[in-house]
Amino acid sequence: MSDENVTVTRNDEAGRYEVHVDGELTGFTEFAPDAQGRLVFPHTVIDPAFAGQGLGSVLVGRALADVARRGEVIVPLCPFVRRYLAGPTVEGLVAVPRERRGDDDAGASA
Numbered sequence: 001m002s003d004e005n006v007t008v009t010r011n012d013e014a015g016r017y018e019v020h021v022d023g024e025l026t027g028f029t030e031f032a033p034d035a036q037g038r039l040v041f042p043h044t045v046i047d048p049a050f051a052g053q054g055l056g057s058v059l060v061g062r063a064l065a066d067v068a069r070r071g072e073v074i075v076p077l078c079p080f081v082r083r084y085l086a087g088p089t090v091e092g093l094v095a096v097p098r099e100r101r102g103d104d105d106a107g108a109s110a
Contacts, residue, residue, distance in 0.1 A: 005021055005022050006019065006020070006021055006055070006058055007019070007020045008020075008058065008059055008062035008063060008066075010063070010066060011028075014028075015030055015031055015032050016028040016029060016030045016031060017029050017031070017059060017062070017063035017066070018059075019046075019055050019058060019059040019062075021050065021055070025047075026046065026047045026049075026050045026055055027044070027045055027046035027047055027050065027055055027056065027059055028044070028045055028059070029041060029043070029044040029045075029059055029060055029063055029078065029080075029081065030042055030043045030044070030078075031063075031074075034075060037072075037073075038072070038073045038074060038075050039067060039072055039073070039074045039075070040074070040075040040077060041063075041074055041075065041076050041077060041078045041081045042077045042078055043078050044056060044059065044060065044078050044080040044081060046059070056080055057084065060080065060081055060084045061084065064081075064084075064085075
């Protein structure tokens with residue numbers, strides 16, 4: 001599948017980024033603002049008919065690039081988004097919830 005057939009768009013009304021192949025919705029990653037205005041990413045779905053084609057990585061990569069361009073910060077609760085971010089990340093883009101960091105509160109900053 002060529003890159004020109006794949007589009008990723010932000011759908012604020014639905015609270016998600018959507019990936020389309022040849023105009024067909026093939027998956028999405030959800031987001032919702034938290035009390036601090038950060039975007040919480042709880043869940044990502046790719047249609048099983050399109051599994052194994054790398055669409056999840058394209059979707060999340062483009063979504064996070066858009067979030068960074070907008071100057072927004074994310075809270076990655078979705079396991080797929082967390083795995084995607086396991087590599088180098090942009091400083092200040094990711095806010096990891098305190099209870100998920102695995103450290104104690106001694107000396108930890110929010």
